[in-house]
Amino acid sequence: MDDRVHPEVRRTATEIDTMEIRGAATIADAAARALRTQATESDAADAEAFRAELRTAARALYETRPTAVSLPNALRYVLRGMSSTTVEGLRQNVVESADEFRARLERAQADLGEVGANRLRDGDTIMTHCHSTDALACVEAAVEQGKHIEAVVKETRPRNQGHITAKRLDELGVPVTLIVDSAARRYLNDVDHVLVGADAVAADGSVVNKIGTSGLAVNARDRGTPIMVAAQTLKLHPGTMTGHTVDIEMRDTAEVVDDETLAELGNPTVKNPAFDVTPPRYVDAIVTERGQFPPESIVILMRELFGEGTSEPWAE
Ligand code: RUB
Numbered sequence: 001m002d003d004r005v006h007p008e009v010r011r012t013a014t015e016i017d018t019m020e021i022r023g024a025a026t027i028a029d030a031a032a033r034a035l036r037t038q039a040t041e042s043d044a045a046d047a048e049a050f051r052a053e054l055r056t057a058a059r060a061l062y063e064t065r066p067t068a069v070s071l072p073n074a075l076r077y078v079l080r081g082m083s084s085t086t087v088e089g090l091r092q093n094v095v096e097s098a099d100e101f102r103a104r105l106e107r108a109q110a111d112l113g114e115v116g117a118n119r120l121r122d123g124d125t126i127m128t129h130c131h132s133t134d135a136l137a138c139v140e141a142a143v144e145q146g147k148h149i150e151a152v153v154k155e156t157r158p159r160n161q162g163h164i165t166a167k168r169l170d171e172l173g174v175p176v177t178l179i180v181d182s183a184a185r186r187y188l189n190d191v192d193h194v195l196v197g198a199d200a201v202a203a204d205g206s207v208v209n210k211i212g213t214s215g216l217a218v219n220a221r222d223r224g225t226p227i228m229v230a231a232q233t234l235k236l237h238p239g240t241m242t243g244h245t246v247d248i249e250m251r252d253t254a255e256v257v258d259d260e261t262l263a264e265l266g267n268p269t270v271k272n273p274a275f276d277v278t279p280p281r282y283v284d285a286i287v288t289e290r291g292q293f294p295p296e297s298i299v300i301l302m303r304e305l306f307g308e309g310t311s312e313p314w315a316e
Contacts, residue, residue: 004053005060008037016064016071019159024199025133028070028234029105031061032098035078039094042087050090051082066247067208067275069200069237077101108232111289113137116195116230119285119292122147124192127184127225128169129154130210131161132197134230136168138287139195143172150175152187156210158255158272184216188223198231198286202240203302205280205295207231208248211273217282226284229295233288236298238306249274 001010012034015021021030038057044050058075065071081097084090116138120126124142128135128151142149151169153176155162166176179187188194194216200208207213207229217227237246253262253270262270280295290301 001060002056005057006034006038006041008041009034009057009060013060013064016061022161023131023133024068024070024197024235025105025109025232027065027068028074029102031058031071031074032078032101032105034061035075036095036098039091039098042091044087047085047087047090050087054079054082054090054094065249067199067249068235069239069246070234073234073236073238074101105232105234108234108289109134109137110141112230112232112287113141115289115292116228116287117141117145117147119228119287120147120149120193125150125152125190126193126195127152127154127187127191127216127220128162128165129181129184129194129196129213129216130156131164131168132209132230134232134235134287135195135197136165136172138228138230139169139174140172143174150177152177152179152191154179154181154184154212154216156212157181161210181212185219185223188220188225191225194220194225194227196227196229198229198235199275200237200240200246201229201231201235201286201295201298202237202246202277203299204240205283205286205298207278207280207283207286207295208237208246208275209278211276214276214278214282217278221282227278227282228285228287229278229283230287233290233301233305236302236305238302241299241302241306246277248276 012030044053078097081093082090120142153162153166169176198207198209220227251272251274253272256270256272283295285292
């Protein structure tokens with residue numbers, strides 16, 4: 001890594017890569033915080049060197065994981081704030097835009113939670129997949145409204161993020177039933193909503209989320225269970241408006257099976273995609289801080305937010 005990249009930024013990049021920092025919103029928040037540190041600690045000699053240093057740090061963060069669009073959206077937001085012509089001015093710009101970004105993220109999640117909570121009735125049971133802070137914000141708001149909510153939580157192999165969800169729901173006082181992923185269809189008759197988050201939402205309303213979401217959505221549609229996606233506008237993917245597709249991360253096969261077992265099995269090929277794409281026809285509502293949208297009309301919100309598209313965060 002370029003030695004202008006501050007150790008704190010390196011550490012954040014490593015933690016995103018190894019998934020100690022994970023989940024689209026949390027990754028975006030950590031990236032904004034890291035750029036802030038890069039700015040406050042920079043000893044760049046002039047404004048041009050400062051800008052170059054920040055762009056280099058942003059690229060190091062960007063190159064960690066490819067799917068969550070909240071990451072480039074965060075980097076773009078912070079870098080766009082750089083308008084001054086002096087180092088001190090630029091430093092101030094980055095600090096302000098990073099702080100503003102992080103505050104907006106927190107507020108958006110709380111606002112989205114209120115919108116999502118309105119879809120949940122007292123006594124409802126939800127089914128979750130993976131761990132999404134946006135999805136949990138909806139449950140938290142519903143609980144705060146005095147509604148009794150229960151949850152069926154899919155463990156979410158191979159990394160079992162469902163365990164984090166189970167713990168958080170327990171902290172909210174929500175009774176949890178934990179199931180293996182392949183038991184989801186059996187329990188779909190017992191639930192009122194499937195509630196998941198998103199790493200990216202494309203212009204056609206497709207939802208990119210943890211692998212297994214699309215199969216869950218197809219099964220839920222078959223059973224007539226509504227599918228609600230909690231995704232603050234930070235998850236909207238501007239590039240998809242101009243035809244770009246979302247890159248699906250392939251992770252280390254050691255997450256699926258260890259080397260010893262693999263050898264015992266005769267070394268089969270192992271694939272470990274981290275995310276999949278749920279077509280819009282399987283999604284009932286995308287819940288954002290700007291209200292809820294049928295997936296097919298999310299592009300209207302995207303045009304309003306991004307115009308007709310954006311370039312790489314460091315190219316502006
Ligand atoms: C996390 C995941 C989450 C989204 C949304 O995958 O798919 O559903 O990122 O999370 P991973 P949030 O564990 O591989 O990062 O709502 O917190 O942004």
